[in-house]
Amino acid sequence: MKNGLNEREFLPRLLFKGRNLSKTYGGNTVLRNIDIDIYRGEIAGLVGENGAGKSTLLKIISGVEPPSTGEMEMNGSPYKCSSILDAHRRGVGMVFQEQSLTANLTVAQNIYRGRESRFSVLGLVRWGKMNAAAQKVMAAVDIRDIPPDRKVWNIPFAARQRVEIAKVLDIVSNATEDRSLILLDEPTTVLSREEMESLFREVRKMAGRGNGVIFVSHRLSEVLELTDRIYVFKDGEKTAVLKTSEASEDILYEKMVGRETTGEYYLSARQALPSDDVVLETEALSQWGVFIHVSFKLRRGEVLGICGVEGSGKEAVCSVLCGDESATGGTIRVNGEKRTFVSPKDALDAGILSVPRNRREDGILGMLSIRENITLSSLKKLASHGVVSLKKQNEEALSWVTRLGIKCSGIFQRISNLSGGNAQKAIFARVLGSDCPILVLDHPTRGVDVGSKGEIYSLIREITKRGVSVVLLGDTLDECIGLASRILVMKDGIVTGEFDCSHGRKPSQVEVVQKMM
Amino acid sequence: MERDHEKRAAIADQFKEKIRRETRGERLRVYMPIILLLSLSVLFAVYDSRFFSPANITNLLYQMTIPLILATGITFVLLTGCIDLSLEGVMGLAGSSIALLILNTKNSNDFGAIGVLVPIAGCALIGAVTGLIHTKLRIASFIVTFAMGSITAGLAVLTYRGVPAVIKVGWANDLSVGSFWGVPYLTWIALGIFAAGCVLLYCTAFGCAVYAIGDNELAAKASGTHIDAVKTAVFAICACTSGIAGFISCVRLKIGQAAMGSDQLFPAITALVIGGVSLSGGKGGMLQTFVGVLIYTELQNFLTIIGVDAYYKKAVQGVIIIIAVAMTVSRSRKTISK
Incomplete structure (x- = not known):
């Protein structure tokens, strides 16, 4: 005591x-x-x-x-x-x-990892003593049904959590x-x-x-x-x-x-009116153990926001839509045609392109120039007989740099030297240049300064007006509501709510959060 | 609302089932190699009655000696998630220098046991240097050890400058042909080293640290493991066992030649992988290593008995390692590891 x-x-x-x-x-x-x-x-x-x-x-x-x-x-x-x-x-x-926890060590070895010396004689650990001590530590948090000499991979998942708690508790109370x-x-x-x-x-x-x-x-x-x-x-x-x-x-x-931003910030007046053509439709889309029965219709020119806390399954839904992971149930239809995606290439062939969240790791090819990064997805368009025309490539890159106002010293500058906002704009240029009709935008404004955020919003409005449809994971709830025409709310792998978000009829954040948590 | 509840329960169940399947997979991983070993043994014995003849069992024991020693050492390296490609070179260097330090045809040295132990200790030191380069300069282990293998192989030839030393000590012959309880002395040495490896891996805090690093280096660091020290030690251990293998090889061949190390790395790694030691670290152990060495030796021996050409044997080796890795590696990761 x-x-x-x-x-x-x-x-x-x-x-x-x-x-x-x-x-x-x-x-x-x-x-x-x-x-x-x-x-x-x-x-x-x-x-x-x-x-x-x-x-x-x-x-x-x-x-x-x-x-x-x-x-x-x-x-x-x-x-x-x-x-x-x-x-x-x-x-x-x-x-x-x-x-x-280390899966291939026993429960006791995990609890006393780094503190084995108290059970050692001449460098050899006396496991019997350690197991007995571990038994006591575990009993203190009510774990009685697991033998301390069992390997961690061989005990139930929830029990591993409790072992972890027992371990931390024992460490700090002894320290x-x-x-x-x-x-x-x-x-x-x-x-x-x-x-x-x-x-x-x-x-x-x-x-x-x-x-x-x-x-x-x-x-x-x-x-x-x-x-x-x-x-x-x-x-x-x-x-x-x-x-x-x-x-x-x-x-x-x-x-x-907290505070809600006015609709003007997200240019919701410019929000495209949803057309009747459904470009992307999922029915009872499921991924085993992650999400279940996700159904939605994405119309031409629409921004569909998916809200949810981390781990709600929204990231996995996006991964499935862009072919990065596969679904284990349900169907995806693109323009009414049933598709299955095995790789991002399949999704791209169907017209779905994604902008990943971790720009630095997954989005840009840091070693290459702005030119290469912008034209990466449209090289086919710029090539004749398999050979890419450098002239066309330069023109294409230059036109995007001017159009989106990417601040750089030239199209040959390494993209990794650009600021977050400008790098993101370059990625948008690539995505837009590819002429894909469906975009999956995963946190498009993460780590981007306020000015560039506005430009990205304006860009999203512009492309949706031209008939591009967007599935959006917003960086904040506010952004998601502001940008989207409709939102889907997910919690623990299921869709818990759907809101109409057209101009003037936006739900309040509180309404949405209630479905999220 | 009621439907939501059902769906949520369904997901929770699926998640639990997923974990159960993982656990089942892990169990399979533990028992598969043993089942494979037993069924291969039966198969070989049925196919050719010579396989379990006393003469061939002695053969098997001889053949498993060096792979077992090397595999024991490299198990530690693989368990931390690293790899050691230098063992062929280190083995050659140890063998060459031992031959020059004990009674031999090239010079008048006759240091006896010291002439054996010093080169082996030197190998451990080389391994420690490898480990330090890997940890302090943060160079991938396959690059460092590849370079080290090249350096040591070169040094090995340099020690005798062209003409390798032939050893003249009498005990070398006794050691290589003698046996105790029907098991050759050299195999006893291998078993002894294997037993020491078991004690080190299973009875010390060091062993726990090796597993922790292989499983999740960051978590291991958080629980107070000195990553660099442990990694340096595993490379030293592996180089030390390579040195011992060099000594055994020298005793057997009676000549200290750099080439004794060639084609020794692949059997060791193949054995480990077949046995269920993961190339990505943290999974497997000495039991898996032992089973793997037995499977590998039996297979090689069997192919020889039935008269398969040596070059086909090499090709078969390559096919086996790919199949074994394909069966054990987790394919859930999105990128192919380099």
Whole structure:
């Protein structure tokens, strides 16, 4: 038992304090002046849309990344850490969303990974002792049905999550004499109702011993059920701190979505009127274990937005549409004709081209010039008898650079030297030059400055007017509603809502968020 | 709303089923090579009764000696997700220098056991250097080890400058023909090294670290593993076993020639892959290595018995490695690994 448990403990005492925490990546501020307090014995919730800054804050607290500015305190003394191990030594541990267990080691070996020396004699580890110790650690979080000497790949998925929690708990509670802080990042995503309830019991027990817990989840009902206080984030800023007893899903929705931009920003007056021709239609499209029964019709000149939190299945739907992954059920029809895509080439042949989200990794060919990048998808058009005409290629590239106002020193400049906005415009030039009638735009304005955003919106309006149809994953909910003529909302792999978004009839963000979370 | 609930439950079930299938696949991976070994043994014995004759069993034990030693060392490297292509060169260098340091035809050296141990220790040092270059300069292991293999093979020839040394010590002959309980001494040495490999992999924190790195390097780092140190150590271990294999080869051939290493890398890697040690790291272990070496040796031996041409044997080897990798590799990744 830890010492110092007396009546003082019943007064709320600060466990962790963060002041003015900010994080900037290459000029892009993702977290702005966050103040956060966690008291002993408290379970604090962190909610917000994608990109609101929750994960960044967790990374800073858990030692994965240092903050750009700001100070932190843990147990009353300054807290600065340069690694996860450092954080562990100060009693801060994080349970990652992605499981970090080694599949080919046993449960016990995983729990004591890096701490085997306490069981070693002359370098040889006494597994019996380690297993017995692991059994106790696991019993503390109610895992009794799994032998500690079983390999991790051989235990159920949900159990792996609990082993991970047991491990982190044991590390931090052994590392410091004082109270610890546990960060849980979306721990419930893969759990069933019963498993989740057992997790909640554990979390409450942890807090009952005076430790602090930060719980992040997209599922508001869970946050409301488990936490004492809720921090709400929006666009890297803290928009509210509420006592859970005074919060409700509706209040949280409102705080999460923040300010709404006027329709003019997204040029919604220029929104093309949907025609009756259906260019792309899916029926009961499914991917095994990821999403199920997604049906929609995309009309000529329409922008169809798909909204949802990360992991809702919207990314997978896009991957299937552009042939990157295959569907396991349902049909895709392009212009009424049934198609199956095995590779992106098949999708391209059917007239579907995608603009990937990670521009730097998946979108541009960084080593090549602007010219090559722009004309990549239209080389066939520029070639005669298989030989590409350099003259035509130059003309084509130059005309796009002028038309889209790409700021560069010339068409031979390496594309990797362009700013985010200009590189994105070059990619748009490539996409537009290919004359594909259907575009899948995955976060087209991510990491792009405000000015270029406007130009990209205008470009989208222009191409849809010419009859191009767009499937859009917006960077923000606001953008998705603003740009789209219709939106599909997804949650946990199913479509939970569909909204008409034509000019003047846009739904509010709150309405959409309610279907998302 | 009710429909949504059903759909959600369906997805959750599918996800669970997916994990179950993965687990099943993993089990298959563990038992497949053993089943393959048993069925091949039966098949070979039925096809040709000479296969399990006492003389041929001794043959098999001889033939598995060097592959087993090399495979034990390279298992560590493969488990971390790296590869070592230098073992042929290192083996040749060890064999050549040992021949020059013990009683031989080329010079008057006669250092005995020291003349054997120092070159083997030197090999371990070379491996450590390889590991340091790989980790500190961040050069892919296949490049570093390829270059190291070339360097060591060159050095091996340089040690004897054209005419290799023939060893004259009496114990070399005793060692290479003698046996204990029907198992040749040299095979006992191989089994001893294999046992040491098992202890190192399964009974130490180092072994856990090797698996952790192969499975997920970033996660391993986060749990406090000194990635660079462990990787350096695995290359040192592999080079050390290559050195020992060079010694065995030298004793057997009675001559310290750089060429003793040639065509030794492929059998070792083939054996590992057939046994179920993943080329991408983290999967497999010493049991898989042992089973793989047995399968490989039996197959080679069988092809010889039934009189298949040596060049066909090489081609068969290549086909086997492709089939074995194709059966075990995960094809879910979108890009083909380089």
